[in-house]
Amino acid sequence: MTPDQTALVLATADAAFVGGHFATRFYDRLFASAPDLRILFGTDLTALKLKFMNTLASLVGSVQHPVIFGSILMHLGRQHRRFGVLPAYYGPVGEALLATLQDILGERWTPAVAAAWTALYAEMTERMQEGARGE
Template sequence: MDKELLTESLVLADGDDRLTPRFYEILFARYPGVRPMFSADVRSQAAMLRTAVVAVLDHLDDPAWLTTTLGDLGAKHAAYGATAPMYDAVAECMVAAMEELGGEAWTPEMTAAWSEALGAVAGLMLAGYPEELSA
């Protein structure tokens, strides 16, 4: 993964801290069935998501941290009722928010880099699911 491109594109898409709030707007518009899984005010959730994205980028070269931390986070999401297909929806909506907020400066290479990164994150999170929920 290209850590420099991921970091550069995150700064581009999130220059005004709008990325994660916009992500939730897109997620709820495209997948209204997930809305009940969240509180009415998603600001704190958006802040936690932003912190998690930055932490993953900061630890991109630390596979042990990524495996343990994302596996634990996956186990929590399993308990919340998140299913494996929801990870694809999350990645789709996060990339859509990035493309929108990145504007004309956003590139296909950035989309590809984030699609790869979010797929890897999903895989590590799903690895933390109890066996009966991981399929």
């Protein structure tokens, strides 16, 4: 990610995450587009939604600190491997994440903001998959 992309992610994250609707919209979108992933998440998503938002906020908050950012993602990758997450699952998750951001940000979702969040997710995916492989 470029410094400009980092700044755009940081500038839009609060607007995207405020109100507590992000996780619900994300999971609704994910399960609508990839229903086969639903089995990985159990029946009650209440605690998972909170954990997801806390993790996402931690990642965004650490994006300017590469060592911390990478460490969080490597750990997440190892955890997700134990939960049965396969590399093929990262695509639908990314699509749901970006579509949810676009939906919530509305007019603030510019091409530059889209590119910034896409770059962030690409970095997240790369580091998580490294962690899952035990690198």
